[in-house]
Amino acid sequence: MDLQEFLLNLIIIYSAARVMGEIALRLGQPSVLGELLAGVLIGGSLFGWIEETPTLKLMGEVGVMLLLFEIGLESDLHAFLKVGRAATLVAVVGVAVPFLLGDLLGLTLGLSQLQAIFLGATLTATSIAISARALAELGQLKTPDGHVILGAAVIDDLLGLIILSVLIGLATTGAVSWLEVGRSAGLATLMLATAILIGIFYGHRLGDFLKLLNTRGSLIVASVTFALLLGYLSGLLHIAPLVGAFAAGLVLARTEQLAHIEKAIKPVADVFVPIFFVLVGAAVNLSLLNPFEAANRPYLLLAAALGVAAVLGKLVAGLGALGSKADPLAVGIGMLPRGEVGLIFAGVGLSQGIIKEGEYSAILLVVAGTTFLSPILLKWRYARLRA
């Protein structure tokens, strides 16, 4: 690909992502939904304006690593230690129940065990970004509800990353090897735990090291390099590079320079991340969603059934907040939005040929549906609680 072609691809991706992101926002939706739809629009199944080249793919993969790095930076370990029991219960139930419902649904529909596991996994992870923004808009970010939801979403994310490692292990070996699952999960947990411990005890020393750097841009480049390095080491351990990037964020979250790193990483992530979501959207084959095509109906039914499982699973999880000061129903609703992480799971399944395009499209519908539903239901719930 020559420079002109590359520039044209970037211009189209950024323009479409921004325009659709703005439209989504004006319709009360998160802009990530717009970016995905932008990909659907400019991808092969509609306009066909872009094609996935190796360079775009690599930049998108770095983008999603930077996204997880940033989420790691924003994760306050202390905040969720305080909400403790309720948040953990909500997170664990909120991962287990949707996973089991999705898995059972897959097996009932005659899918293989591996496919069913992928389906279940895509229903597990709550999107921190969407929850946080919806709660902020309702003024519920610094209430017991907000603390439990955000705390649970953080644990959710940790569990989700472990699940991702398990899924990648599974996708690589091609069979359900529980030894492999244990090894993957063990390594991921070990890596995260090590990162957290290093972060707590030595994070500030890393900050002292960063202080030695005087050249312009050294803080951001050193931070990005650290994220890429832990991502690369994860890859060597056969766990997802995302896990390492997230762990790098957790470690650097403990440095004095956190505010500077966060400020500098945002524009960098803003430039890389849309490439990932647009390519994800571009991978959706719209023709599979046509209800007039008889062959598609199973997938559309799958989307509806998965949607019910996704909502039900998280509402049940809300019961974990019983006995705390938080409202169980509001917590359950706050946990509804699925986002990046679920799509990453589905993307891994799709790229490994485990999940097919139709199933991927169904999952995309569920993500869109839950993302759309949560702010509306939260608004309704708080209006009712006030009355």
Next chain:
Amino acid sequence: MDLQEFLLNLIIIYSAARVMGEIALRLGQPSVLGELLAGVLIGGSLFGWIEETPTLKLMGEVGVMLLLFEIGLESDLHAFLKVGRAATLVAVVGVAVPFLLGDLLGLTLGLSQLQAIFLGATLTATSIAISARALAELGQLKTPDGHVILGAAVIDDLLGLIILSVLIGLATTGAVSWLEVGRSAGLATLMLATAILIGIFYGHRLGDFLKLLNTRGSLIVASVTFALLLGYLSGLLHIAPLVGAFAAGLVLARTEQLAHIEKAIKPVADVFVPIFFVLVGAAVNLSLLNPFEAANRPYLLLAAALGVAAVLGKLVAGLGALGSKADPLAVGIGMLPRGEVGLIFAGVGLSQGIIKEGEYSAILLVVAGTTFLSPILLKWRYARLRA
């Protein structure tokens, strides 16, 4: 290239660039010199730790566009209009004399007309970054000397971009077509003039448009997209994409959001730009600089001769400040540092096969030499002026 290999390349490039940049800074040198040397170290002629892949090359090319975009953003058209006559004279003489000296030197040494033109061109452009930093360290940024040097450096940059278009036109047609030179220069001038006029009269309206964007990261992504778009359009006109990116910077410099754009573009440029300089450094073949190898002596002599031409040309240019309040010698010394732009010229010549590795290495030596010389001589001159 798979993700792991790509991550490893990025980690090596960033680590080497940062370490060498820090060492350069501690030795009183600009960090860009360290990044170039980092490339020399990890490139093929020494350790061979990285190889130039298409993805790295494209990212580096976007990086250098972002660098010029940022320089465009920082260019204050009004400031140099005020220093006016002196700055223009210094800039024009400071481009013409080194160019003629370099060209004559090349022809004397038996090079072709095209090669001689490239040699001359690499001696023309003063590095704004290095001048500004050296002056700041000496407290001379807001004096008549500082204004003339910076004003002249800005005009230098405009002239340099026109020269680049001419060079690329020449490199493409393979012969000195003065019609083509006129057309390239005309188009580049027209494009820059249009950008400046649009910037002056409509820049703030572009700011009004940017205000309509509400999604996170929309300002930086829209700005980068604008730079890539003007770069792409430049490419369609057969002028360098850098020219368009620089023009985009000039236009956005007139918007209300300038401060926000500048703040956000810096970390993004910091992540992309080192890839360019490291790859440039990696292209240097060190074995050609061995003085014990008889075949190399012509190139080493070339470096010495070019160095004399480079210094002499800019000292003569300083005389353009006669009659202003600025000190002509200090101005000439302040114009000495060559940097990015000269290396870009040389890089174009190298990639088109016009300049050979040996000549490229000689130019790199001249850049390093002038960059090294200027702060030392400036310090000496101001000590003498005070005495």
